[in-house]
Amino acid sequence: MMQMQSWRKTLEFICIPLGAILAALFAFGIFCAFAGGNPFGVYYSIYRAAFGSWSAFQNTLIRASPLMLSALCTILPARLGLVIIGNEGAIVLGGLGAVAVGLAIQGGAPIIVQLGMALGGMAVGGLWIALVGILRHYRAVNETISSLLMNYIAIALLNQLVEGPMRDPSSLNKPSSYPIADVNMLGNLPGMRVHYGLLFGIIACILAYILIQRTTFGFAARMAGGNLRAAKIAGLPVGKLTIAICFLGGACAGLAGMVEVAAVHGRANISLNSNYGYGGVLVAFVARQNPLAAILVSIMLGGILASAGILQRSHGLPDATALVFQGLVFLSILYSDSLYGRFDFFKERAIATSEV
Amino acid sequence: MAEALGWLGVPLGIIAGTLRGSAPFLFVSLGECLTEKSGKINLGLEGTLLMGAMSAYGISYLTGSPWLGVLSAGVAGLLFGFIHGFLSQQPRVNDVAVGIAMIIFGSGLAFFLGKPFIQPSAPQLPTLDLGAWSQSPPVQAALQISPLFLIGVAIAPVMQWFFRSTRWGLLIRAVGDSPDAARAMGVSIYKVRLLSIMAGSFLSGIGGASLSLYYPGSWSERISSGQGLMAVALVIFAKWRPMQCLYASLLFGGAQAIGPALQSVGIDSYYYLFNASPYILTLLIMIITCSPKRTLTGVPGALGRTNESRL
Amino acid sequence: MNQRPFLSLSRRQVVRGLLASTAFGVARLAAGCSSSGDTADDAAKDAASTGGDDLVVGFIYVGPKDDYGYNQSHAIGAAAMAKIPGIKIVEEANVPETNAVQETMRSMIELDGAKILFPTSFGYFDPHILQLAEEFPEVQFFHCGSVYDEKVHPSNVGSYFGYIxxxxxxxxxxxxxxxxxxxxxxxxxxxxxxxxxxxxxxxxxxxxxxxxxxxxxxxxxxxxxxxxxxxxxxxxxxxxxxxxxxxxxxxxxxxxxxxxxxxxxxxxxxxxxxxxxxxxxxxxxWDWSSVYTQYAKDLLGGKTLMDGGIPHLLRGGFSDRFCxxxxxxxxxxxxxxxxxxxxxxxxxxxxxxxxxxxxxxxxxxxxxxxxxxxxxxxxxxxxxxxxxxxxxxxxxx
Missing domain, CATH: 3.40.50.2300 (Response regulator)
Structure with missing residues (x-):
């Protein structure tokens, strides 16, 4: 009977998200047909651009890697029931912190500099989101709104610093900080053109999963998230938990910023602000705040982003088409969450009969 | 030509900026206020704002009637509100997530459909020239007020009264504060929330029309620059009171003018931080006014809770 | 609590994510089944884009193509270039100045067969164009606004700008x-x-x-x-x-x-x-139409940046019809x-x-x-x- 149960349940877990994506693709196909594109041609192009070849898949992975780290900034605090959307700010400032440290110790051995940059990015990103947690715990400031506001403040800080005190005067038409030396840059993964951010992202997601599911810390956080009052009565240090978990989330986003600096741009400038933050929030929710699922959802979003170009180039659709596609996929998947348990086919017959 | 205003231009610029620029904040924040009072949050109003701006501009251009444009912006808002209201009330679906997805979907749709309207100039809404008494062109220009703004100003006290004194207002508050009690009263939470979200979204659409048909009065893909999201924060700043939404919108509208007005008289350092001043200000005020010891007055009790079931 | 088997909480999500990332494959299957004509169509399109004698030129913009401003001025120039026989244009708008632009360039080179690229935003240059230029030495990259330095920049990179x-x-x-x-x-x-x-x-x-x-x-x-x-x-x-x-x-x-x-x-x-x-x-x-038309003539005439036929640093004002x-x-x-x-x-x-x-x-x-x-x-x-x-x-x- 157990066998039966898991068979039907598993089928539900497969069919519902699959159906959601198919529905989104169907709706998008109709949309494309109205816009004058050939839906099947569009489907094939999306597949080809995102997963069609090893090279295309690397494109997908490149776009997915910052999203994994960014998503953790929402996922970890979500264990405490906090909805944090300050990922963008933590990424931007993490990148800034990484550059500051990297430049300060640039004489050291590359591995030391890289480690320093990573710690710098994580510390700054972590403190930024920890501040959200502090405000939440000690001043009861709504964390969603404060983290949203802090995104704007972080971006203003980045601009002010890279165009003022941290500016490299030789960065003529795109104000930037001084560059990180080439030897100190993070390279690509062996045999790929994907940088180490992917590895960091996967490791961080796995660690986050273990932290949440397998440690007392994670257990305490989940308990506090489930019932704050009960947790307080049980003597859990809710304040410390809040701040610690916010710090960890922010540190992940800060690491994403460090990777952008140390593997892509080589310096801090306004390109650090490129919407990985809000992408990460969406990934977190679509993955239902599960770090392992976030890896896969990031890859899916990476694939959508990777296929954005081909819609313009091969099908003559405007650039906004990719946004419409993204929106449809996410709305559809978010909706599909409500469908579990609604279809009789997936219901456990054995249980149903035993209940009667 | 009139004399240069010099330093006097700074307060005038800020006042003028307030009168010009606060309408989108006002409409979106009133819309969000209504939405949140019913117990849901709608971050997607940024997308609604863009969609409203686009459809208002497009319809105004196609029909030659800006007021038809305003109406269509509202209708576009209603439709988006329906999507958000429906999706965010499904079991296990989080309203913040739906909101962000709606920002992406809404802005995508607005940009997609708005491509043909970037080049042409659409007829703008007429303005009320309240400054005709003055000899000074800056004052005259500052007092060219949009009727939309006045409508928004009128809606604020009406909404305040609506929440306080009408049956429907009480119903929405009940649904937002204690859904269980409301359900016990036989109220359909789903319907009340859906209607509140749709009405709120309608108002945001109108806010978009104000962007594209009054100030700055054009359609481009960057037209909102995050004002929709900002307005969501503003509601919390205003503690869910419509009249305070009005004051806060005026403040935020004025804040947009601070940076340029100061630079125009020669203060030109730290303009990024000046531009971020509304955000910093909101955060500071939240920090000062919130306290863990007492619950925030006016906060809808059900805000941020997950949907258990749909009944 | 310990009864909960490993992964039971998340199996649904994991499976979902897994499906999410492979569902496009299914979509492709559907495409293949339902109309074989489409795939043929697509293949023909591929051939058209890579084959033939047309020189494929890629244009990349940082914002929307019609903004009544910077990007539009380049798009107008690109449209003028597209009219020249022997030139085929591929375009992509709203490409951010991150490694996304590297992927766009790569995709234009690998999928569309572009031999010439015009990434028009200033921020594309360092490091994105410089990295791709080293990887694809046979492709020529023309960049608007940077200052070419033969000591540090690859020879297949050219820089142009107008004295507007x-x-x-x-x-x-x-x-x-x-x-x-x-x-x-x-x-x-x-x-x-x-x-x-x-x-x-x-x-x-x-x-x-x-x-x-x-x-x-x-x-x-x-x-x-x-x-x-x-x-x-x-x-x-x-x-x-x-x-x-x-x-x-x-x-x-x-x-x-x-x-x-x-x-x-x-x-x-x-x-x-x-x-x-x-x-x-x-x-x-800007008068990018005249600049791009000139580039197109040079390129069709067989001149390249690498052999010195096209100058690496191209500048001009009124007299050279840059503005x-x-x-x-x-x-x-x-x-x-x-x-x-x-x-x-x-x-x-x-x-x-x-x-x-x-x-x-x-x-x-x-x-x-x-x-x-x-x-x-x-x-x-x-x-x-x-x-x-x-x-x-x-x-x-």
Missing amino acids: DEAQYIAGIVAGETTKTDKLGFIAAKPIPQVLRNINSFTLGARSVNPKATVQVIFTGDWSLPVKESEATNSMADQSIDVVTCHVDSPKVIMETAEKRGIYCSGYHTDQAPLAPKGYLTGAE TLSAYGPAVSEKVQADANAVKEKLIANEMAIYQGEIKDNTGKVQIPSDKKYDQKAIELEQMDWLVDGVDGKVAG
């Missing part, structure tokens, strides 16, 4: 003669050399005919902030400034606001005359037009330099001594970090 400040200088003359209050306004995105040079040339032009003229600068802080730009225009009008011009990505809203306030405006990037039929004086426009002036608006008197045209002819004939010493900056420091003159090609002008005397504004944020 020549057009701004003439627009300054028109503004300086037309203004009634002697106060002009310049709305700029960021204090970077390209922008400062335009501000300075505009100011020098205005003050060459009207020494009392001053130029107020407002930096908005970013390339496209319609509300801030409109607010800046309004506060300038409040300060009785009666001509505004700008250097932002999309000047549309500035021109419209100026027209509403009843002041004059001078365009930038593209022709914005329809936006301000009464107050539009003139404007500094033009918008047609004068109704508010520009015939005398002003004649004055402006006379100076324009001198610039074209290379009889005068805009940056002829002595030039002081607005802190009183001599930036160009009296015995010195920079002609337009001078690299110093591309590294400008000062504002000329007569400008109200400051460079440092």
Whole structure:
């Protein structure tokens, strides 16, 4: 009977998200047909651009890697029931912190500099989101709104610093900080053109999963998230938990910023602000705040982003088409969450009969 | 030509900026206020704002009637509100997530459909020239007020009264504060929330029309620059009171003018931080006014809770 | 609690994610099954894009193609290039200045068979174009605005840019003669050399005919902030400034606001005359159509950057048709037009330099001594970090 149960349940877990994506693709196909594109041609192009070849898949992975780290900034605090959307700010400032440290110790051995940059990015990103947690715990400031506001403040800080005190005067038409030396840059993964951010992202997601599911810390956080009052009565240090978990989330986003600096741009400038933050929030929710699922959802979003170009180039659709596609996929998947348990086919017959 | 205003231009610029620029904040924040009072949050109003701006501009251009444009912006808002209201009330679906997805979907749709309207100039809404008494062109220009703004100003006290004194207002508050009690009263939470979200979204659409048909009065893909999201924060700043939404919108509208007005008289350092001043200000005020010891007055009790079931 | 088997909580999510990332494969299956004609279609398209004798040229824009500004000016140029037989254009808009642009370039090279790329935004250059150029030495990359340095940059990278400040200088003359209050306004995105040079040339032009003229600068802080730009225009009008011009990505809203306030405006990037039929004086426009057409002819003629047939550093002003002036608006008197045209002819004939010493900056420091003159090609002008005397504004944020 157990066998039966898991068979039907598993089928539900497969069919519902699959159906959601198919529905989104169907709706998008109709949309494309109205816009004058050939839906099947569009489907094939999306597949080809995102997963069609090893090279295309690397494109997908490149776009997915910052999203994994960014998503953790929402996922970890979500264990405490906090909805944090300050990922963008933590990424931007993490990148800034990484550059500051990297430049300060640039004489050291590359591995030391890289480690320093990573710690710098994580510390700054972590403190930024920890501040959200502090405000939440000690001043009861709504964390969603404060983290949203802090995104704007972080971006203003980045601009002010890279165009003022941290500016490299030789960065003529795109104000930037001084560059990180080439030897100190993070390279690509062996045999790929994907940088180490992917590895960091996967490791961080796995660690986050273990932290949440397998440690007392994670257990305490989940308990506090489930019932704050009960947790307080049980003597859990809710304040410390809040701040610690916010710090960890922010540190992940800060690491994403460090990777952008140390593997892509080589310096801090306004390109650090490129919407990985809000992408990460969406990934977190679509993955239902599960770090392992976030890896896969990031890859899916990476694939959508990777296929954005081909819609313009091969099908003559405007650039906004990719946004419409993204929106449809996410709305559809978010909706599909409500469908579990609604279809009789997936219901456990054995249980149903035993209940009667 | 009139004399240069010099330093006097700074307060005038800020006042003028307030009168010009606060309408989108006002409409979106009133819309969000209504939405949140019913117990849901709608971050997607940024997308609604863009969609409203686009459809208002497009319809105004196609029909030659800006007021038809305003109406269509509202209708576009209603439709988006329906999507958000429906999706965010499904079991296990989080309203913040739906909101962000709606920002992406809404802005995508607005940009997609708005491509043909970037080049042409659409007829703008007429303005009320309240400054005709003055000899000074800056004052005259500052007092060219949009009727939309006045409508928004009128809606604020009406909404305040609506929440306080009408049956429907009480119903929405009940649904937002204690859904269980409301359900016990036989109220359909789903319907009340859906209607509140749709009405709120309608108002945001109108806010978009104000962007594209009054100030700055054009359609481009960057037209909102995050004002929709900002307005969501503003509601919390205003503690869910419509009249305070009005004051806060005026403040935020004025804040947009601070940076340029100061630079125009020669203060030109730290303009990024000046531009971020509304955000910093909101955060500071939240920090000062919130306290863990007492619950925030006016906060809808059900805000941020997950949907258990749909009944 | 321990009963909960490993992964049970998350199995659904994991499976879902897994499916999410493979579902596109299913979609492809559906495409393949339902209409084999489509795949054939697609294959034909592939052949058309990579095969044939057409030279495939890729254009990449940082924003939407139709913004009444920077990106549009390039898209117009690309459209002109596309008309030339033997050239096929692929375009992608809204590509951010991250590794996304590297992937776009790669995809244009690998999937579309592009041999020539025009990534048009300044921020694409370092590190993105430089990295791809090393990886694809046979592909030529033409970049707008950077300064090519043969010592450090690969030989398949070319840089082009126009001395649009020549057009701004003439627009300054028109503004300086037309203004009634002697106060002009310049709305700029960021204090970077390209922008400062335009501000300075505009100011020098205005003050060459009207020494009392001053130029107020407002930096908005970013390339496209319609509300801030409109607010800046309004506060300038409040300060009785009666001509505004700008250097932002999309000047549309500035021109419209100026027209509403009843002041004059001078365009930038593209022709914005329809936006301000009464107050539009003139404007500094790019003429990428002529530049791109020339590039296309050279490339079709077999010249390349690598063999030196095409110069790595291509610059030009009026005389090389890199920029033009918008047609004068109704508010520009015939005398002003004649004055402006006379100076324009001198610039074209290379009889005068805009940056002829002595030039002081607005802190009183001599930036160009009296015995010195920079002609337009001078690299110093591309590294400008000062504002000329007569400008109200400051460079440092």
